[in-house]
Amino acid sequence: RKQVIEASFGRLNPVQRDAVFTVNGPLLILAGAGSGKTTVLVNRIANLVRYGTAHDSDKIFGTAGEEDVAALEALLKDGGKLTARLASLLSVNAVRPWHVLAITFTNKAAGELKTRLEAMLGSDAQDIAASTFHSACVRILRREAEHLGYPKSFTIYDSDDSLRAMKEVYKQYNIDDKFLPVKSALSAIGRLKDQMVSPAAAAAQASEYRTKLVATAYEGYAKRLFSAGALDFDDLIYQTVLLFQEHPDVLEYYRDRWQYILVDEYQDTSVAQFLLVSLLAGGHNNICVVGDDDQSIYRFRGATIENILSFEQHFPGAKVVRLEQNYRSTTSILDAANRVIKNNVGRKGKTLWTDNGEGDRVCLYRADNEQDEAAHIASVIGQNLKNGAHLRDHAVLYRMNAQSGPIETYFARAGIPYKIVGGHRFFDRKEVKDIISYLSVIANPRDDLRLRRIINEPARKIGAATLDAAAGIAAGLGCGLMEVIAEAQNYPALGRALVPLKNFCAICDDLTAAAQEQPLDELVSTVIDRSGYRQMLEAQGEEGRTRLENLGELVSSVKTYADEKGDEASLEGYLEEVALISDIDGYDEEADTVVMMTMHAAKGLEFDYVFLVGLEEGVFPGEMSRYSDEDLEEERRLCYVGITRAKKELYLSCARTRMIFGQTKRNPESRFLTEIGEGELQVEESPVAAMATTRISAGAARQRETTRQAESFRSFTARSGLTGTAPRPTAAAKRGAGIAFKPGDLVEHKVFGRGTVLKVTPIAGDTIVEIRFDTAGVKKTMANYAPLTLA
Ligand code: ATP
Ligand code: MG
Numbered sequence: 100r101k102q103v104i105e106a107s108f109g110r111l112n113p114v115q116r117d118a119v120f121t122v123n124g125p126l127l128i129l130a131g132a133g134s135g136k137t138t139v140l141v142n143r144i145a146n147l148v149r150y151g152t153a154h155d156s157d158k159i160f161g162t163a164g165e166e167d168v169a170a171l172e173a174l175l176k177d178g179g180k181l182t183a184r185l186a187s188l189l190s191v192n193a194v195r196p197w198h199v200l201a202i203t204f205t206n207k208a209a210g211e212l213k214t215r216l217e218a219m220l221g222s223d224a225q226d227i228a229a230s231t232f233h234s235a236c237v238r239i240l241r242r243e244a245e246h247l248g249y250p251k252s253f254t255i256y257d258s259d260d261s262l263r264a265m266k267e268v269y270k271q272y273n274i275d276d277k278f279l280p281v282k283s284a285l286s287a288i289g290r291l292k293d294q295m296v297s298p299a300a301a302a303a304q305a306s307e308y309r310t311k312l313v314a315t316a317y318e319g320y321a322k323r324l325f326s327a328g329a330l331d332f333d334d335l336i337y338q339t340v341l342l343f344q345e346h347p348d349v350l351e352y353y354r355d356r357w358q359y360i361l362v363d364e365y366q367d368t369s370v371a372q373f374l375l376v377s378l379l380a381g382g383h384n385n386i387c388v389v390g391d392d393d394q395s396i397y398r399f400r401g402a403t404i405e406n407i408l409s410f411e412q413h414f415p416g417a418k419v420v421r422l423e424q425n426y427r428s429t430t431s432i433l434d435a436a437n438r439v440i441k442n443n444v445g446r447k448g449k450t451l452w453t454d455n456g457e458g459d460r461v462c463l464y465r466a467d468n469e470q471d472e473a474a475h476i477a478s479v480i481g482q483n484l485k486n487g488a489h490l491r492d493h494a495v496l497y498r499m500n501a502q503s504g505p506i507e508t509y510f511a512r513a514g515i516p517y518k519i520v521g522g523h524r525f526f527d528r529k530e531v532k533d534i535i536s537y538l539s540v541i542a543n544p545r546d547d548l549r550l551r552r553i554i555n556e557p558a559r560k561i562g563a564a565t566l567d568a569a570a571g572i573a574a575g576l577g578c579g580l581m582e583v584i585a586e587a588q589n590y591p592a593l594g595r596a597l598v599p600l601k602n603f604c605a606i607c608d609d610l611t612a613a614a615q616e617q618p619l620d621e622l623v624s625t626v627i628d629r630s631g632y633r634q635m636l637e638a639q640g641e642e643g644r645t646r647l648e649n650l651g652e653l654v655s656s657v658k659t660y661a662d663e664k665g666d667e668a669s670l671e672g673y674l675e676e677v678a679l680i681s682d683i684d685g686y687d688e689e690a691d692t693v694v695m696m697t698m699h700a701a702k703g704l705e706f707d708y709v710f711l712v713g714l715e716e717g718v719f720p721g722e723m724s725r726y727s728d729e730d731l732e733e734e735r736r737l738c739y740v741g742i743t744r745a746k747k748e749l750y751l752s753c754a755r756t757r758m759i760f761g762q763t764k765r766n767p768e769s770r771f772l773t774e775i776g777e778g779e780l781q782v783e784e785s786p787v788a789a790m791a792t793t794r795i796s797a798g799a800a801r802q803r804e805t806t807r808q809a810e811s812f813r814s815f816t817a818r819s820g821l822t823g824t825a826p827r828p829t830a831a832a833k834r835g836a837g838i839a840f841k842p843g844d845l846v847e848h849k850v851f852g853r854g855t856v857l858k859v860t861p862i863a864g865d866t867i868v869e870i871r872f873d874t875a876g877v878k879k880t881m882a883n884y885a886p887l888t889l890a
Pocket of ligand 2: 135136138703
């Protein structure tokens with residue numbers, strides 16, 4: 100029996116297998132980069148769901164007859180197929196898939212986990228909860244938020260929403276931005292939540308002027324979000340922990356639900372995340388965490404390396420498994436990583452080795468400037484392509500998003516397709532955020548913040564004074580802004596703007612009604628039309644057109660979502676997805692392009708060819724780390740993460756001068772290069788001096804074209820990041836996509852029934868079809884998205 104089970108995990112080495120077959124109790128897998136931690140995690144889940152404790156249990160096979168034993172022996176001898184009968188005998192102690200919760204850091208990683216589990220387990224994988232901390236918490240709170248006094252349909256604020264909310268708190272409490280910048284207050288509050296410090300506790304422990312200000316801001320901010328029925332990102336975890344701490348019965352339900360808990364990238368968990376995990380695991384203690392203390396790179400976001408270092412104290416009797424063989428990289432690459440990381444003092448030292456062979460030496464290119472650096476990367480990629488590599492095997496990693504600009508520009512000019520992960524994302528664009536805000540207000544009319552964002556967007560002559568008056572009335576009555584506006588005629592202070600306010604309410608009423616009857620994607624088109632947004636953009640010429648194209652992308656993203664979710668699609672669900680899309684999610688593995696991202700975003704990923712750029716003091720390690728050993732060690736861990744992403748080749752580069760944030764800097768080479776040692780590197784110097792000048796003046800028009808290309812790459816990235824797959828053709832075929840409508844056509848619409856086409860206007864790769872319906876009046880629909888067919 101043991102042999103049959105082990106054969107299903109044949110690829111793993113003995114130590115990895117030991118971890119996989121440790122089924123119950125606390126387990127820590129502590130190992131260096133590329134040693135198969137994530138691989139073990141996936142295989143461990145597969146073993147749980149397929150065989151449970153069968154590997155070490157004597158109890159099973161009690162019902163097996165002689166025939167079964169004979170079949171088993173035959174199987175072992177001939178390597179034949181595991182019959183259903185044998186598999187079921189082996190799986191008597193299997194864990195039900197819905198009892199498993201696997202947590203990772205990014206939606207991307209969670210998606211990858213699911214894909215790998217599906218490949219191993221088939222349909223059983225669907226019931227396994229594989230998610231990020233944030234989406235696991237959203238799931239819990241959508242059921243339980245009322246225990247905390249929040250509506251189940253709470254809104255999730257992104258950083259921009261939080262900023263707006265905080266600005267209002269500043270006004271309310273007369274806090275001066277000079278003493279405490281709004282963003283600093285928000286990040287301080289985020290850290291407090293990571294540490295599970297409540298507003299009251301923050302006030303009690305504040306002793307200096309600044310911490311007192313933070314505590315005041317925290318209190319005002321918490322109240323404001325509570326009354327808006329909104330949670331920010333940090334709240335999702337903070338409030339879930341509170342929920343579990345204050346409602347043992349609720350906690351009991353989830354402990355029973357998730358009897359096996361696994362956490363990847365455990366070195367980056369915060370105090371709150373640790374509490375969440377240990378509360379959940381409290382009853383059964385079946386917790387397996389996987390991590391590498393050398394890869395802890397989120398201290399600035401409240402992650403504490405302590406969680407991993409003290410796992411054995413938190414979970415007495417924990418088994419610790421160490422993996423030492425690296426399967427990812429060549430010896431040269433691994434050596435470079437080891438040479439860098441050994442300079443850190445606070446670490447649980449470990450040795451990594453590989454039998455992947457020596458490989459080529461790590462390359463260093465000394466560029467003149469950042470343009471030259473970009474050109475060099477492009478030429479190396481070109482060379483690799485000639486030798487049979489694919490674009491997607493290449494990753495360019497940098498310390499800060501701002502470094503991507505010159506490389507993007509160069510790539511776009513050189514015609515190298517690339518994708519940016521992070522940076523200015525699709526869902527951060529103003530027009531997209533505005534329409535999302537309309538949708539949020541439809542879903543949750545208590546969302547005052549987003550209501551304020553759109554009430555005069557497009558301009559409707561509803562000024563700040565009117566809004567402030569309405570907000571004052573709402574505060575006095577203890578109700579929402581929308582309720583006051585709906586009754587504007589009752590308040591003399593709103594008299595001057597009565598007509599625009601009434602018009603706005605009529606728009607909201609129509610959209611709320613549309614939300615009831617229209618499919619989601621069509622609803623978004625309706626919002627764009629009925630809000631007057633489309634008209635406004637159409638009047639804006641070239642720029643408006645680009646923005647309208649972006650809104651077209653938004654409609655596509657909603658449509659992709661709706662197609663994927665089928666009957667489960669909902670406005671709330673879509674808004675939730677949008678809120679949860681994090682930087683890494685723009686990365687779509689399917690498309691063959693070079694990927695560019697920060698080293699932070701690259702955690703857990705691997706590529707054949709990796710470029711680490713900007714290896715200069717002040718860039719990497721960053722300026723701030725000069726003053727603190729702790730910060731410097733974190734930068735060094737980040738460097739270790741960057742280097743260990745590479746499978747075949749690692750290319751390092753630095754520039755003599757670099758233009759960054761509008762200033763040209765001349766920085767010494769990074770200490771990380773010194774630590775690796777020049778003797779270990781294949782060094783190449785820039786042959787050309789100052790190539791940049793001519794290239795920059797080469798033509799503003801081309802520059803603009805480049806930016807446009809980059810934009811469309813990015814919007815594609817953002818879109819594909821939403822759901823990760825293309826819309827299913829069957830679903831698309833049911834809609835009007837591909838039909839060439841013309842005036843006079845008789846059509847059939849899924850919701851509005853029969854109608855006659857009045858007008859057809861091509862726009863942004865789609866067509867607006869204006870239709871007079873027999874019963875529903877005249878409506879405009881997008882041909883590609885409307886559930887529209889020729890009658
Ligand atoms: P990181 O620290 O970067 O998250 P990791 O420890 O999670 O890395 P994995 O991503 O699981 O490592 O594995 C690295 C690579 O090694 C993957 O390509 C994986 O398929 C491969 N690998 C893992 N274990 C084995 C093995 N026993 N035999 C062959 N290849 C393996
Ligand atoms: Mg991993």
